[in-house]
Amino acid sequence: MFFLFPFAGFALWYIYSTFNYRSRRNGATEIPGPKGLPIVGNVLDMPKDSQLIPVFNKWYREYGDLVSFKILGINQVVLNIEKAANDLFVQRGNSYSDRGAPTAIADDTWRQHRKLLHTVLSAPATVRYEPFIELETIYTLHDLLISPEKFSDHLERYAYGIVFRVGLGRRVQDLNDYVVQESIMGVDETLKAFRPDLFACNIWPPLLHAPDWLVPSNKTLRRYLARLEGSIDLVQSDLKARIKNRSAPESLQKWFLEHMHEFDLTEEHGAWVFQSLVGAGTRSPYNAMMQYTINMMEHPEWQRKVQEEVDRVVGKDRLPSFEDLSNLPTVRAVIKEGIRYRSIVAEIGIPHKLDRDDFYEGYFIPKGTILHANYSAILSDRELYPDGPVYNPARWLDPSYPTYKEPLTSYPSLQGFTSFGYGRRACPAANFTERTLTVIVARLAWAFNIRKKVDPTTKMEIPLDIKYEPTPNPKPLPFPAVFEVRDQERARVIKVEEARESARDPLRTKKD
Numbered sequence: 001m002f003f004l005f006p007f008a009g010f011a012l013w014y015i016y017s018t019f020n021y022r023s024r025r026n027g028a029t030e031i032p033g034p035k036g037l038p039i040v041g042n043v044l045d046m047p048k049d050s051q052l053i054p055v056f057n058k059w060y061r062e063y064g065d066l067v068s069f070k071i072l073g074i075n076q077v078v079l080n081i082e083k084a085a086n087d088l089f090v091q092r093g094n095s096y097s098d099r100g101a102p103t104a105i106a107d108d109t110w111r112q113h114r115k116l117l118h119t120v121l122s123a124p125a126t127v128r129y130e131p132f133i134e135l136e137t138i139y140t141l142h143d144l145l146i147s148p149e150k151f152s153d154h155l156e157r158y159a160y161g162i163v164f165r166v167g168l169g170r171r172v173q174d175l176n177d178y179v180v181q182e183s184i185m186g187v188d189e190t191l192k193a194f195r196p197d198l199f200a201c202n203i204w205p206p207l208l209h210a211p212d213w214l215v216p217s218n219k220t221l222r223r224y225l226a227r228l229e230g231s232i233d234l235v236q237s238d239l240k241a242r243i244k245n246r247s248a249p250e251s252l253q254k255w256f257l258e259h260m261h262e263f264d265l266t267e268e269h270g271a272w273v274f275q276s277l278v279g280a281g282t283r284s285p286y287n288a289m290m291q292y293t294i295n296m297m298e299h300p301e302w303q304r305k306v307q308e309e310v311d312r313v314v315g316k317d318r319l320p321s322f323e324d325l326s327n328l329p330t331v332r333a334v335i336k337e338g339i340r341y342r343s344i345v346a347e348i349g350i351p352h353k354l355d356r357d358d359f360y361e362g363y364f365i366p367k368g369t370i371l372h373a374n375y376s377a378i379l380s381d382r383e384l385y386p387d388g389p390v391y392n393p394a395r396w397l398d399p400s401y402p403t404y405k406e407p408l409t410s411y412p413s414l415q416g417f418t419s420f421g422y423g424r425r426a427c428p429a430a431n432f433t434e435r436t437l438t439v440i441v442a443r444l445a446w447a448f449n450i451r452k453k454v455d456p457t458t459k460m461e462i463p464l465d466i467k468y469e470p471t472p473n474p475k476p477l478p479f480p481a482v483f484e485v486r487d488q489e490r491a492r493v494i495k496v497e498e499a500r501e502s503a504r505d506p507l508r509t510k511k512d
Ligand code: HEM
Pocket: 114, 117, 163, 276, 277, 280, 281, 282, 284, 285, 288, 339, 349, 350, 351, 419, 420, 421, 422, 423, 424, 425, 426, 427, 428, 429, 432, 433
């Protein structure tokens, strides 16, 4: 009997909100979009096992710059042009900055979280961690030298290695680390929760209290949150024990615990902030490195250009370092274009939720609407990107393109780039990402040729057929690639550096 309550509640809410909506709209036009079915809306238009981008792009072609659809009575809007994303997410950021996902932090403390994130990820703060970052790159080059076929694991370990070392003062030796495994699970589940059609309680919060047999995603969500809390507790108590016995190395979380009085946050909040750093700060850089791998195989001419630049600036006898980055615009261009290209083929933004009724260009956008920036459309805009979806790093290096900016010692840069989001929810780590990605990519280009695998029977290169998971910020599904050290002298430099730097690693334990 009780299980009928959510249904009855839903029906009443649906009828009420339909009538209420008409009066609030006050004669304004509705944003055009595909007509859905009664009650369920456009649920059936959502592809269960593939990406949302093709659906959003099809609607863009059919309905225009702004498209609206509904999932179980909740309005959703897709923004297909930069102007609309800027006008709403940036100019009216006060009202368009909620997340609206069950795993997102929903209370008002997120503003304090942002303050903390901006403080710890600011340029001066991260410069302190450059030696740690270089150390992680050396481990990665060494891993790739020893077992190049596991390139995907090594690049993922780098992404985790950086955030765990800098953020939490933990070393990640491999992906089997328990806390890393829990984080990978956490990131996977969080990203699913940001899809408009998964996690029923995301769409209609009272369903969180429905029985599991009725809403199976509730069980998944509870299990995931419990595991996540367990791993956060583990990291936090481990760190506190090490602070107490004075063995804790420098890390952003240690810094927070020592400066907590400057923020209106508790220890638990702080722990969640650093969990969000792991959640948000591992998948995207890993994807960017995988995209670099794919692009170097698909565009060997750009691999040659990057290697020529790195060799000219750095030479053969030492690894590229942070001091070289301003002289490596091609490396930065290849990274930025890779992120743009990936956003076009595989990423929608993380949704923003509107917290009041609003009117925009004659349209009514009701309170509670979930808005998605369609990066694929925005980053292929013909005015800014004349050759649209083509992978072309020259657009950042050649004055004939509208995206070119000088001086090349600073540009291309990831600061303020669309792929990092908009307004108050924009990625706080563009600078941190820029530095951690540029140094690893410069070192990868210096050390390895990346090429397609050759079929031993036909002796022909195996063509790439890259597919992505069906979530926002998806991982590419496994694909083959060959990482080949460029020459034995470079292999020697990597081995020498690894031996020297790992001996100095403050997080090395006796059993390593
Ligand atoms: C290629 C690398 C990266 C890309 C493309 C990227 C992109 C994004 C995007 C699109 C958002 C959502 C923005 C919005 O809602 O409008 C975001 C949020 C966030 N990113 Fe990044 N990011 C990257 C790397 C990182 C790294 C390395 C870290 C941390 C070390 C990080 C930490 C965060 C955090 C904490 C948020 C949530 C902010 C909030 O909700 O208030 N990101 N990022």
